[in-house]
Amino acid sequence: MGTFDLLLQGLMAALEPMMLVYALIGVTLGTAVGVLPGIGPALTVALLLPVTYRLDPAGSLIMFAGIYYGGMYGGSTTSILLNTPGESASIVTALEGNKMARKGRGGPALATAAIGSFIAGLIATLLLAFIAPWVVRFALSFGPADYFALMVLAFITVSAAFGDSALRGITALFIGLGLGLIGIDLQTGQTRLAFGIPDLLDGIEVTTLAVALFAIGETLKVACSPTHLKEEVEAIKGSVWMTIEDWKRSWASWLRGTFIGFPIGAMPAGGADVASFLSYSAERNFSKHPEEFGEGAIEGVAGPEAANNASAAGTLVPLLTLGLPTTATAAIMLAGFQQFGLQPGPLLFANNATLVWALIASLLVANLMLLVLNLPLIGLWVRLLTIPKPWLYAGILSFATLGTIGANAAVMRIWGVSFSFELLLLLAFGILGYLLRRFGYPIAPVVVGLILGPMAEQQLRRALAISQGDPAVLFASPVAIVLYVVAALALLLPVFLRLRGRGQLLGQLATDED
Amino acid sequence: MNKLLLAALVTGALAQPVFAQDYTIMAPAAPGGGWDQTARTIQQVLQDEGIAGNVQVTNVPGAGGTIGLAQFVNQAQGNPSQLIVGGYVMVGAILTNQSPVTLDNVTPIARLTGESVAVVVPANSPIQTIDDLTAALKENPGAVSWAGGSAGGADHILAGLYAQAVGVDPTQINYIAFSGGGEALAAILGGQVTVGVSGYGEFASQVEAGELRLLAISGQNRLEGVDAPTLSEAGVDVVLENWRMVAAAPGITPEQEAEINADIAAMVESDGWQTALADRGWVDTYLAGDEFKAQLAEDIAATDGILRQIGLVQ
Numbered sequence: 001m002g003t004f005d006l007l008l009q010g011l012m013a014a015l016e017p018m019m020l021v022y023a024l025i026g027v028t029l030g031t032a033v034g035v036l037p038g039i040g041p042a043l044t045v046a047l048l049l050p051v052t053y054r055l056d057p058a059g060s061l062i063m064f065a066g067i068y069y070g071g072m073y074g075g076s077t078t079s080i081l082l083n084t085p086g087e088s089a090s091i092v093t094a095l096e097g098n099k100m101a102r103k104g105r106g107g108p109a110l111a112t113a114a115i116g117s118f119i120a121g122l123i124a125t126l127l128l129a130f131i132a133p134w135v136v137r138f139a140l141s142f143g144p145a146d147y148f149a150l151m152v153l154a155f156i157t158v159s160a161a162f163g164d165s166a167l168r169g170i171t172a173l174f175i176g177l178g179l180g181l182i183g184i185d186l187q188t189g190q191t192r193l194a195f196g197i198p199d200l201l202d203g204i205e206v207t208t209l210a211v212a213l214f215a216i217g218e219t220l221k222v223a224c225s226p227t228h229l230k231e232e233v234e235a236i237k238g239s240v241w242m243t244i245e246d247w248k249r250s251w252a253s254w255l256r257g258t259f260i261g262f263p264i265g266a267m268p269a270g271g272a273d274v275a276s277f278l279s280y281s282a283e284r285n286f287s288k289h290p291e292e293f294g295e296g297a298i299e300g301v302a303g304p305e306a307a308n309n310a311s312a313a314g315t316l317v318p319l320l321t322l323g324l325p326t327t328a329t330a331a332i333m334l335a336g337f338q339q340f341g342l343q344p345g346p347l348l349f350a351n352n353a354t355l356v357w358a359l360i361a362s363l364l365v366a367n368l369m370l371l372v373l374n375l376p377l378i379g380l381w382v383r384l385l386t387i388p389k390p391w392l393y394a395g396i397l398s399f400a401t402l403g404t405i406g407a408n409a410a411v412m413r414i415w416g417v418s419f420s421f422e423l424l425l426l427l428a429f430g431i432l433g434y435l436l437r438r439f440g441y442p443i444a445p446v447v448v449g450l451i452l453g454p455m456a457e458q459q460l461r462r463a464l465a466i467s468q469g470d471p472a473v474l475f476a477s478p479v480a481i482v483l484y485v486v487a488a489l490a491l492l493l494p495v496f497l498r499l500r501g502r503g504q505l506l507g508q509l510a511t512d513e514d
Numbered sequence: 515m516n517k518l519l520l521a522a523l524v525t526g527a528l529a530q531p532v533f534a535q536d537y538t539i540m541a542p543a544a545p546g547g548g549w550d551q552t553a554r555t556i557q558q559v560l561q562d563e564g565i566a567g568n569v570q571v572t573n574v575p576g577a578g579g580t581i582g583l584a585q586f587v588n589q590a591q592g593n594p595s596q597l598i599v600g601g602y603v604m605v606g607a608i609l610t611n612q613s614p615v616t617l618d619n620v621t622p623i624a625r626l627t628g629e630s631v632a633v634v635v636p637a638n639s640p641i642q643t644i645d646d647l648t649a650a651l652k653e654n655p656g657a658v659s660w661a662g663g664s665a666g667g668a669d670h671i672l673a674g675l676y677a678q679a680v681g682v683d684p685t686q687i688n689y690i691a692f693s694g695g696g697e698a699l700a701a702i703l704g705g706q707v708t709v710g711v712s713g714y715g716e717f718a719s720q721v722e723a724g725e726l727r728l729l730a731i732s733g734q735n736r737l738e739g740v741d742a743p744t745l746s747e748a749g750v751d752v753v754l755e756n757w758r759m760v761a762a763a764p765g766i767t768p769e770q771e772a773e774i775n776a777d778i779a780a781m782v783e784s785d786g787w788q789t790a791l792a793d794r795g796w797v798d799t800y801l802a803g804d805e806f807k808a809q810l811a812e813d814i815a816a817t818d819g820i821l822r823q824i825g826l827v828q
Contacts, residue, residue: 042544043544046544046550139700140700140703140704141704142704143701143704143706144701144706184577184610184611184664185665186664186665186691186692186693187665187690187691188665188826189610189664189665189666189670189691189826190610190826191611198576198577198580198581198584198611198613199576199581201576201577201580201581201611202575202576202577202581268697268699268700268701318700322699322700322703322720323719323720324699324700326697335551340793344719348719408575411585411589413588458693462690462692462701465659465688465690466659466688466690466706466707468656468657468688
C-alpha cells in the first residue's frame with residue numbers, strides 16, 4: 001500500500017467522532033496553556049499522562065499532538081497583544097506583532113499568525129508523512145561542528161537584525177551570553193557563576209527571563225511614565241481582517257518560514273526557537289519593506305509563526321522514525337507511547353502502522369480545527385487592548401507571576417523566611433528590562449543570547465573534544481562550510497549594499513523594539 | 515499553583531473512598547522524566563489497589579534532584595505522609611554539586627526499579643565486541659569518544675568504571691556529555707562518536723532494528739530476550755544499575771517507618787505494579803529496609819570513589 005493510501009486510511013480513522021473530540025480537547029487545552037507564560041505544552045502533556053492511562057492509545061496520542069500544535073499557536077496571541085511571549089518560540093512574534101497591535105493592526109497580525117501556522121502545519125505534516133525517512137538521514141548527518149556553524153549563522157543574522165545600533169545590539173546579546181554561563185557545565189559537571197545558590201545550578205530559565213524582560217519591564221516602563229497611561233490605544237484601525245496587501249506580503253513569508261522551520265525542527269539539536277529567530281532574520285533580509293521592520297512589519301509575524309509550527313511537525317520526524325525526542329514535549333510524548341507499550345523507532349511504522357498514520361492524519365485535523373477555532377475569535381481577542389491600561393497591566397503582572405510560580409514551584413528558606421527564588425529573578429530581570437528600555441537597548445538579543453549561547457558553547461566543545469582538540473574539525477564538513485559562507489554573506493552583503501549607495505534604506509532600519 | 519490545582523483535580527477524580535494513609539510524593543524532576551513517571555506510577559498503584567487514600571505528586575525540578583531534596587528535607591521533617599522519589603543519579607549529583615543536604619537527611623524506604631546501562635556502537639562500527647572496545651581504549655583512550663548523559667551521571671560513571679576495570683586511567687577517557695539520551699542517540703547513530711552509553715530503554719528500538727550494535731549491558735544479570743552479555747561476562751568487572759528508590763521524611767518514628775514500608779511492600783506485590791513495570795520495561799529490583807540502607811551506603815562510597823578518580827569531585 002502506498003503512503004497516500006495509508007494517509008487516507010489514517011484520515012478515515014482520525015475523522016471518527018471520538019477522535020475528533022480528543023483532537024478538539026487537545027487543541028483547546030493547548031491554546032489555553034500556550035497563552036499562559038511558563039506553562040507550556042510539555043507540562044500539560046505530562047500532567048495528563050496518568051489520566052490518559054485508561055483511555056484508548058490512539059485517542060490520547062491524538063490529544064497530545066493537538067496540545068502540542070495548540071500550544072505553539074496559543075503562545076502567539078499573548079505575544080502579539082500583550083507583548084508577553086508564552087513560549088520561547090513566540091518571542092520573535094512579539095517584536096513585530098505587538099507593534100502591529102499598537103497601531104490597531106492586531107487583527108491582521110493574529111490572522112496572519114493563525115493562517116501561517118495552519119499552512120505551515122499543513123505542509124510540514126505532509127512532509128512528515130512523505131519524506132520523513134530522508135529528512136531524518138539529513139538531520140542525523142549534522143555533527144557538533146555543523147551545529148556550531150548553524151549557531152554562528154544564527155548569531156550573526158540575528159544580532160545584525162535587531163536594533164539600530166550594532167553596539168547596543170551586541171551589548172544586549174552579551175548580557176544574554178553572560179546569563180547563559182550560569183549553572184552546571186554539562187561537559188564537566190562543574191558549577192559556574194551560581195554563587196552557592198542551588199536554584200541557579202540549572203541556569204536561568206528562558207521563559208522567566210523572557211517574561212520578565214518583556215512583560216514586567218514593559219509594565220514598569222508604563223508605570224514610570226504617566227503619559228503612557230493616558231495614551232489611547234486604538235484596538236482596531238481599518239479592517240480586523242487581512243487586506244489584499246497583507247495577503248500579498250504574507251504568503252511568501254509563510255512558505256519561507258515553513259521551509260526553515262521543518263528541517264530545523266527535525267534536527268536533534270534544533271528547536272522551534274532557533275527556527276523562529278532564523279526565519280525573522282530571513283524575512284528582514286527578503287522583505288520589500290525593510291523600513292517597516294521594528295515598526296510592525298507583517299512579514300515579521302507571518303514568517304516566524306509559520307516556522308515555529310513547521311518545526312513542531314519537524315520534531316515528530318525523529319520521534320516517530322527513531323524514537324528520538326528533541327524537545328521537552330516530544331520527550332513526554334515518548335513517555336506517552338511507552339505507557340501504551342509502543343516503542344517509537346524504526347519499527348513503529350512497521351508494527352503499528354494504523355496508529356502512526358492516524359496520528360499523522362489527526363495532526364491535519366487538529367491544524368484545521370485550530371484555524372476554525374481561532375479565526376472567529378480574533379475580533380474578541382483584540383478587544384483585550386481596549387481594557388483600561390491600569391487593569392490590563394495588573395492582569396499581565398498576575399499572569400506573569402502565576403505562570404512563573406506554576407512552572408517552578410521550588411521554595412527557598414533563608415533565616416526562616418520562605419520565598420520563591422524564581423520570583424526574585426523575575427523581578428530582578430524585570431528591572432533590567434526596564435533599564436534596557438529606558439536607555440534604548442534592544443530586549444530580544446538578551447533572550448537570544450541566553451538560548452543560543454549555551455547551545456553554541458556545548459556544540460563547540462563537543463566538536464573539539466571528539467577531534468581531541470584539532471580545530472580543523474570545525475571546517476571539515478560541507479554542511480558547516482555552506483553555513484559559514486551564508487553567515488559571511490549575511491555579514492558582508494549589507495556593507496556591500498551600503499557601499500553601492502543604497503545605504504538610505506538600511507539607515508531607515510532604525511528601530512527600538514520595546 | 516496551576517500544577518497543584520490540576521494535580522488535585524486529577525487525583526480527586528481518581529480517588530476512591532478508602533480510609534487509608536494519604537501521601538504526597540515529591541518527584542524532584544520535571545514532569546515526564548524517569549523520576550516523575552516513577553512517582554506517578556506509585557500514585558496510581560497506591561490508589562488503585564486501595565493501599566493509600568489520596569496520593570498527590572508534586573514536581574520540584576533542578577540540579578539532579580538536589581533542589582527538590584533540599585526542599586523536601588526542609589518542609590517534610592517528621593511528616594509520615596511525605597515521600598520523595600530519587601535514584602542513582604541523585605547520589606552523583608549530591609557529590610558533584612556539593613549539596614548541603616544528602617541522602618543521610620532522609621529515611622530511605624526501598625529501591626524499586628533498576629535499569630541496566632547499555633554499551634552500544636553504530637552498526638557500521640569496526641568495533642564488534644567488548645574486547646575490541648577495550649583494545650581500542652588501551653591503544654589510545656582519547657580516540658574513543660563516549661556519548662552519554664550529563665557529566666557525573668550514571669553513564670559517565672560507567673565509562674569511568676569501565677576504564678578503571680581494564681587498567682586505563684579514568685581521567686583520560688574522552689566523555690562527551692549530551693543533555694539527554696535522545697541527543698546522545700542522534701550523535702551515535704550519526705557516527706559522530708565511537709561508543710554510546712545510556713539506559714537500555716533509550717537504545718532498545720534501534721538495537722532491535724539493527725541500527726546499533728549492543729556490546730554489553732552493565733547489570734548483574736542478562737536482560738530477558740536481549741542477546742548481549744553482561745560486562746562481567748564479557749571480561750570487564752563492572753556492575754552498575756541505574757536504580758530508582760522511594761524515601762520518607764527525616765525524623766519519623768520507627769513505627770511510622772514500618773507502616774510506610776508495609777504500604778510500599780504491598781504496592782510492589784500488587785498486580786497493578788507488576789503490570790506497570792512490564793508496560794514501561796522497568797526491571798523490578800525491590801530491596802527494602804536495612805538491606806537497602808546498607809546497599810545505598812555501599813553505592814554512595816563507590817560513586818564517591820570513581821567521581822574523585824574521574825576528577826569531578828575534589
